[in-house]
Amino acid sequence: MSHDVEGRRIGWLAARTASLRIPIGGEFLLRRTFGALIAVWGAATIVFVMLFVSGDPAVFLAPETASPAQIAELSHAYGFDQPIPVQYVNFLWNVTTGNFPKSLYTDRPAFEEVLRRVPNTLAVSLSATIIGTLLGLAAGYLAVNGKIPYLRVLPLRVMMVLQSTPSFFLALILILFFSLTLRWLPTGGTGSWLHVVLPIATLSAYVAPSVARLFSASIREVQFEEHIQTARAMGLSERRIRIRHVAINALSSVVALVGLQVGGILGGAVIVENVFAWPGVGELMVRSVNNRDFPVVLAAVMLICLGYVVASLIADIMVILIDPRAQERR
Amino acid sequence: MTQSAATRRTVLKLGAALASSTVAWSKGFAQQDRKPLVIAVDPITTLDPAQSRSSGGNLSVLSQTSSSLTTINADGKLVGDLATGWEVNSATEFTFKLNPAAKFETGKPLDASVIVWNFKRMMDPAIKATANTDFELIDRVEAVDPQTVKFFTKKPWLELPRRLSWMFMLEPEWTGSHNPKVQINASGAYRLVSYDPGGEIVLEPNPGFYGPKPSIERVIYRAIGSAATRISGIRGGEIDATLRIDPIDLAQLDGVRGYKIGAKPGQRYHVLKFHFGKKALQDIRVRQAINYAINKEAITKAVFRGYVGAGTTQVLNDQTDGFNPDFKAWPYDPAKAKALLAEAGYPNGLNLTLKTSTEGTSVSVSPCVQIIAAQLAQVGIKLDVTLLPYAGFQALRTQPEQAPDFTYAGYVSQSNSATELFGQYGSSGPYAWGIMPPAFDKNIGLAREATEPEQQIELIRAASKAMLDDVLVVFLWFQPQTFAISDRVEWTARTDDWIKATEMRWR
Numbered sequence: 114m115s116h117d118v119e120g121r122r123i124g125w126l127a128a129r130t131a132s133l134r135i136p137i138g139g140e141f142l143l144r145r146t147f148g149a150l151i152a153v154w155g156a157a158t159i160v161f162v163m164l165f166v167s168g169d170p171a172v173f174l175a176p177e178t179a180s181p182a183q184i185a186e187l188s189h190a191y192g193f194d195q196p197i198p199v200q201y202v203n204f205l206w207n208v209t210t211g212n213f214p215k216s217l218y219t220d221r222p223a224f225e226e227v228l229r230r231v232p233n234t235l236a237v238s239l240s241a242t243i244i245g246t247l248l249g250l251a252a253g254y255l256a257v258n259g260k261i262p263y264l265r266v267l268p269l270r271v272m273m274v275l276q277s278t279p280s281f282f283l284a285l286i287l288i289l290f291f292s293l294t295l296r297w298l299p300t301g302g303t304g305s306w307l308h309v310v311l312p313i314a315t316l317s318a319y320v321a322p323s324v325a326r327l328f329s330a331s332i333r334e335v336q337f338e339e340h341i342q343t344a345r346a347m348g349l350s351e352r353r354i355r356i357r358h359v360a361i362n363a364l365s366s367v368v369a370l371v372g373l374q375v376g377g378i379l380g381g382a383v384i385v386e387n388v389f390a391w392p393g394v395g396e397l398m399v400r401s402v403n404n405r406d407f408p409v410v411l412a413a414v415m416l417i418c419l420g421y422v423v424a425s426l427i428a429d430i431m432v433i434l435i436d437p438r439a440q441e442r443r
Numbered sequence: 444m445t446q447s448a449a450t451r452r453t454v455l456k457l458g459a460a461l462a463s464s465t466v467a468w469s470k471g472f473a474q475q476d477r478k479p480l481v482i483a484v485d486p487i488t489t490l491d492p493a494q495s496r497s498s499g500g501n502l503s504v505l506s507q508t509s510s511s512l513t514t515i516n517a518d519g520k521l522v523g524d525l526a527t528g529w530e531v532n533s534a535t536e537f538t539f540k541l542n543p544a545a546k547f548e549t550g551k552p553l554d555a556s557v558i559v560w561n562f563k564r565m566m567d568p569a570i571k572a573t574a575n576t577d578f579e580l581i582d583r584v585e586a587v588d589p590q591t592v593k594f595f596t597k598k599p600w601l602e603l604p605r606r607l608s609w610m611f612m613l614e615p616e617w618t619g620s621h622n623p624k625v626q627i628n629a630s631g632a633y634r635l636v637s638y639d640p641g642g643e644i645v646l647e648p649n650p651g652f653y654g655p656k657p658s659i660e661r662v663i664y665r666a667i668g669s670a671a672t673r674i675s676g677i678r679g680g681e682i683d684a685t686l687r688i689d690p691i692d693l694a695q696l697d698g699v700r701g702y703k704i705g706a707k708p709g710q711r712y713h714v715l716k717f718h719f720g721k722k723a724l725q726d727i728r729v730r731q732a733i734n735y736a737i738n739k740e741a742i743t744k745a746v747f748r749g750y751v752g753a754g755t756t757q758v759l760n761d762q763t764d765g766f767n768p769d770f771k772a773w774p775y776d777p778a779k780a781k782a783l784l785a786e787a788g789y790p791n792g793l794n795l796t797l798k799t800s801t802e803g804t805s806v807s808v809s810p811c812v813q814i815i816a817a818q819l820a821q822v823g824i825k826l827d828v829t830l831l832p833y834a835g836f837q838a839l840r841t842q843p844e845q846a847p848d849f850t851y852a853g854y855v856s857q858s859n860s861a862t863e864l865f866g867q868y869g870s871s872g873p874y875a876w877g878i879m880p881p882a883f884d885k886n887i888g889l890a891r892e893a894t895e896p897e898q899q900i901e902l903i904r905a906a907s908k909a910m911l912d913d914v915l916v917v918f919l920w921f922q923p924q925t926f927a928i929s930d931r932v933e934w935t936a937r938t939d940d941w942i943k944a945t946e947m948r949w950r
Contacts, residue, residue: 218494
């Protein structure tokens with residue numbers, strides 16, 4: 114049981130929130146919003162330049178057999194024959210006036226095209242984050258507190274192997290074993306819950322190792338702190354100390370890590386979605402890059418960038434919720 | 444008759460009825476329970492007929508859901524689809540009679556006025572159509588009556604009915620209120636259930652179709668661009684039919700249960716195209732030497748597992764009008780190649796560059812160009828090969844400053860038309876640089892505007908001869924049409940890239 118500043122006995126959650134000052138001040142929000150805008154604009158600009166420098170999009174709209182004259186005609190019809198700076202200014206103007214370009218192939222607003230895929234990406238990414246984090250926490254906890262010696266060694270060894278395995282390679286191994294050899298799971302696509310098993314397993318394997326390693330290191334660090342010794346001296350049970358006082362305190366660093374990993378998870382999702390033909394934002398983005406459907410590519414990049422910024426912000430707030438002292442350090 | 448005999452007979456009758464109803468029920472159950480037919484095709488970016496050009500992708504799907512005046516059947520013959528027949532009134536005037544039962548899914552009739560509207564739409568610059576190659580030759584389209592439509596061309600164009608085989612019809616009113624790039628108002632054998640751009644297209648029979656009812660109840664066209672994913676799909680038993688597996692990959696599918704895997708000569712002909720602006724390649728002796736220096740028979744045997752042999756010096760296949768059976772393969776003669784190079788002023792050989800892509804519709808590109816480079820090295824030609832991503836290779840078409848001495852690619856006509864195919868080899872085709880000897884271009888132009896079929900065939904043959912006489916390309920081979928078909932499906936793969944569910948049935 115915890116106590117408040119006036120010495121009254123209160124619950125654990127109440128203790129955590131009692132002195133909480135959630136950093137949603139005006140300055141904080143302004144700073145983060147400005148940073149987000151700069152990040153989104155920067156990413157969109159880099160992608161815009163790269164897409165246009167790599168070739169006229171009309172080449173990809175035209176049939177394989179089109180002559181240079183036909184391609185030039187098409188390029189003119191779409192306005193791709195204008196200088197890149199002019200097209201860039203037009204693009205920025207359209208974005209700022211809420212007139213984001215439409216997909217060159219489906220004629221639907223590019224953002225709508227990307228948003229249609231967001232639920233699929235979120236389903237895989239969030240599930241993988243949750244499962245990977247839980248697995249990582251379990252492995253990290255066992256690595257310190259496992260009763261049998263091999264239980265303390267094996268989980269981290271497995272995690273080390275997973276961390277050293279690139280996502281695309283693990284995906285292929287899983288396909289080879291579960292789809293081609295055992296024929297238990299489909300190799301890709303959609304249609305049933307079975308289709309999502311391998312993509313989630315692959316992404317979870319990306320999340321779990323770093324969580325496990327950090328969590329075990331944090332537990333080792335926290336368990337020798339003074340308040341833990343005090344708790345032992347007070348006669349609290351070892352199980353209660355390990356879970357409520359050690360593990361919970363060690364969690365704050367894991368939450369920060371998971372927040373920072375969002376970028377990696379989204380990057381991993383691009384690979385995983387393509388290997389498993391899972392119709393998410395990553396698959397759409399790669400296909401659109403190949404087809405030079407630049408409005409969709411830009412919309413996807415901007416949305417992913419925005420997602421990353423928002424996830425970082427949520428992680429910041431979560432860390433402060435778990436460990437209010439973190440607010441002082443920020 | 445005793446009572447026991449009557450009872451026995453009644454019991455037997457009941458038993459027979461029960462057995463037959465069980466069989467009927469189980470058959471019905473099996474039919475209902477059967478998984479949909481899954482066909483792997485190239486990635487599909489749009490369903491708008493005005494922008495659909497991939498016979499291995501969106502055109503195959505549209506051929507199932509939408510009507511065209513004509514179509515190329517499984518035997519490669521031009522037949523009517525929406526048209527019950529047509530007359531060539533003159534080389535510039537064509538009359539098509541339409542099926543009176545043709546209608547769209549929404550109930551609107553598919554009559555002559557719809558054809559006229561579709562043609563106008565196709566030629567409207569605002570639509571930015573890419574599927575209207577050569578359609579500028581059409582002067583106007585007129586609806587004579589609801590079931591008769593006339594096409595008038597500016598110049599003679601006997602191949603018009605063939606070219607119309609991939610012009611699919613939209614319903615005018617529906618198009619105004621819907622997005623034809625992602626939706627379909629069906630008039631063909633199937634109707635669209637769902638479409639996920641780049642993913643799956645689900646079809647089911649269109650009850651209002653004027654033709655025979657398709658035998659397969661539910662079809663999924665699954666867009667799979669990656670060769671590795673197609674292979675996995677086959678090995679995992681998830682694909683029922685697909686074309687264009689790399690012949691090198693066929694070996695790993697040999698032992699896969701439940702599939703018939705094979706290949707036959709296809710219609711896509713592989714060539715090395717010359718850059719006619721490069722000094723060395725302007726000399727016909729150098730072009731001949733390169734043809735002599737490549738052992739096509741050995742390459743096809745090694746890379747294509749003997750499914751095809753060396754191609755003849757004619758790029759047309761035997762189903763194309765104007766095909767000449769007298770053409771033979773270019774002989775392999777490295778000594779003669781060396782002699783020709785020396786005669787042309789290159790006794791010590793020369794350095795050349797080649798660019799190609801391994802990601803397009805041509806298969807086994809990488810091993811082929813590597814062996815070609817090794818064989819050319821034996822006669823003193825050092826070939827610097829660059830393998831580009833598909834996007835980079837396509838971009839070359841508008842970047843003449845990046846042009847190499849050669850490009851390697853395979854070419855095919857969607858409608859198996861000689862003049863359309865030749866257009867890709869002519870000076871206005873893709874990857875054509877420099878000034879090409881004029882005879883071939885001249886003959887293509889004349890063949891396109893021929894007024895009589897016999898005259899056109901002669902001109903096509905003259906164009907083939909000009910292509911050989913001027914050595915416009917390095918003649919290589921027809922790409923093998925590889926296929927995988929699951930045992931539950933009965934289907935004969937075509938030699939072109941079209942892949943139609945209506946040509947398949949359950950075993």
